[in-house]
Amino acid sequence: xxxxxxxxxxxxxxxxxxxxxxxxxxxxxxxxxxxxxxxxxxxxxxxxxxxxxxxxxxxxxxxxxxxxxxxxxxxxxxxxxxxxxxxxxxxxxxxxxxxxxxxxxxxxxxxxxxxxxxxxxxxxxxxxxxxxxxxxxxxxxxxxxxxxxxxxxxxxxxxxxxxxxxxxxxxxxxxxxxxxxxxxxxxxxxxxxxxxxxxxxxxxxxxxxxxxxxxxxxxxxxxxxxxxxxxxxx
Ligand code: NI
Ligand code: MN
Numbered sequence: 001x002x003x004x005x006x007x008x009x010x011x012x013x014x015x016x017x018x019x020x021x022x023x024x025x026x027x028x029x030x031x032x033x034x035x036x037x038x039x040x041x042x043x044x045x046x047x048x049x050x051x052x053x054x055x056x057x058x059x060x061x062x063x064x065x066x067x068x069x070x071x072x073x074x075x076x077x078x079x080x081x082x083x084x085x086x087x088x089x090x091x092x093x094x095x096x097x098x099x100x101x102x103x104x105x106x107x108x109x110x111x112x113x114x115x116x117x118x119x120x121x122x123x124x125x126x127x128x129x130x131x132x133x134x135x136x137x138x139x140x141x142x143x144x145x146x147x148x149x150x151x152x153x154x155x156x157x158x159x160x161x162x163x164x165x166x167x168x169x170x171x172x173x174x175x176x177x178x179x180x181x182x183x184x185x186x187x188x189x190x191x192x193x194x195x196x197x198x199x200x201x202x203x204x205x206x207x208x209x210x211x212x213x214x215x216x217x218x219x220x221x222x223x224x225x226x227x228x229x230x231x232x233x234x
Pocket of ligand 2: 017062149174197
């Protein structure tokens with residue numbers, strides 16, 4: 001593998017809030033929801049690599065396939081303390097980093113800070129899932145903010161000094177919708193922004209052509225609307 005290949009950083013959307021971040025030879029999955037995700041083109045058995053899993057909160061549409069991937073690959077599960085304990089007790093996940101809002105850790109060669117989100121976080125069996133969060137990830141020279149499920153909140157302007165890429169929910173109903181995402185983008189000022197958590201089911205259907213046009217018109221950021229399953233660089 002050449003040095004350029006081993007330095008590659010890219011991101012792939014797998015539908016809903018499921019993302020794969022690749023950094024060199026490492027694969028980091030965010031909120032893996034594959035098998036029962038109507039937008040996802042692959043099943044969890046087809047996942048070829050997983051070094052770490054970041055979970056923003058305990059809801060099924062974010063954690064559904066985390067145990068299978070963690071156990072098959074021996075991947076490290078990064079989430080709030082309550083969620084990591086639950087996966088250890090209920091799914092025998094051996095490697096976990098339980099953290100909480102404001103904390104930072106290093107996993108699979110990337111730095112991960114857990115930041116606030118305004119949302120709920122019960123686990124699939126109803127167990128208490130701690131507080132919902134988002135992550136500020138530093139990978140190579142790039143900073144990524146993945147918001148998780150949240151509404152817009154004014155402290156977004158203080159989450160990081162420079163964000164290269166922001167992943168924001170736009171589906172509405174359970175999270176901020178497209179209009180509020182414009183305010184989030186103005187607060188965050190990311191260089192590039194991608195939408196998430198939409199079009200999985202009819203209640204969160206959104207028009208991303210209109211969203212991207214509004215981002216270009218009303219914010220300083222560059223929108224990318226990823227194609228499901230196609231890696232992109234940023
Ligand atoms: Ni949720
Ligand atoms: Mn959700």
